[in-house]
Amino acid sequence: MRKRKITAYLIIISVLMVSLLFMGASCSSTTANVSNAVMTTGIDDNYAPIDNVTEFAVNTDVYVAADLKNAPDDTNITFIWYYEGQQLATKTISNGEVSDAPLAGYLPADFMSQPGNYSVEIYIDDRDKPDTVNQYTVK
Template sequence: MKKNKLVLTLVIITLMMVSVLFMGASCSSTTANVSNAVMTTGVDDNSMPVDNVTEFPVNSDVYVAAELHNAPDDTNIKFIWYQDGQELDSVTISNGTVSDAPLWGILPADLVSKAGNYAVEIYIDDRTDPDTTTEFTVK
């Protein structure tokens, strides 16, 4: 009796695993994360922020600097830039083989053409919620 229960349980588990594979479900998860995001007027040679600001002049380059942690090889990091809630730009980069490192993104001056409230969201891979959101003002 116990043997029949065990066989039945194994068959059910096997069928469930096979059905998940046929459905094309992705079972990947990552512990990669982004932390300590700051807005800055630039980054130094070590990719570290040169300052920490919340306000930029119109027509200036805007940088966000952060830290990437626990990222497996070929993790995608996506930056989405907004002005007054409207998407301005989106850039995706790969970490290559670097697991833990500073990272940064830039919103070029030609996209910073109006005063207003801006934000940048940083995503890891295909996550639907940003790992971090940083807001700033352009005057």
Template sequence: MKKSKFTGYLLAITVLVVSMLFMGASCSATTAKVSNAVMTTGIDDSYAPIDNVTEFPVNSDVYVAAELKNAPNDTNITFIWYCEGQKVDSITITNGDVSDAPLAGYLPAALVTQPGNYSVEIYIDERDTPDTVNEFVVK
């Protein structure tokens, strides 16, 4: 009797897991990561940073350059920009079918209107914690 009860539970769990997968629930974690992020005043044609800075003038474009590694197709990469802890802007891009690639994001000068402490967080897919956080100052 115990064996048939165990088999019933096992069958129910299997059906539940398969149903969740068919409904689109994700049970896997991506191996993608973001590394070597730097703040820069610009990027070149290959998306490499032209310099590595921590201070920017008010009303200037602010760039972050990084590297994406081990990303499955259609991985979402989200950049969230903050000024004094308040969200200023965010954008999500996808890698398409490129597994390893340079990344770049920027905060337009129109959003860099006041001096203070700023930061950018870069997230992979729906992760709760950012892969990287870069802080910088606007003067």
């Protein structure tokens, strides 16, 4: 009798552990990715970059354009902008119900008042590492 109880408890605990493992994997795993990120002075009506640059003038608007692929509904995309390693701005958007789409991030000219080294990181959901990092300079 006692052996049956222990076996039953072990089975229940095993089932719970496997369930938790699968729940955690489904919540944190996504096939979404960002590719083809470029810095640009603007984007067209289709969110495509109008050029591909790495240098900007002081007090000009800066854009980053990229492609979002394989994103489940309501995936969050976060743009984090830096100047000389110090965070300047953060913007998070959602893809809604679009799986594959062009992305665009924008940093207003007000943030571009100092010459130096800048960068933008693009993250999918709560990932620890950015999907892409683009560096650029302001002169």
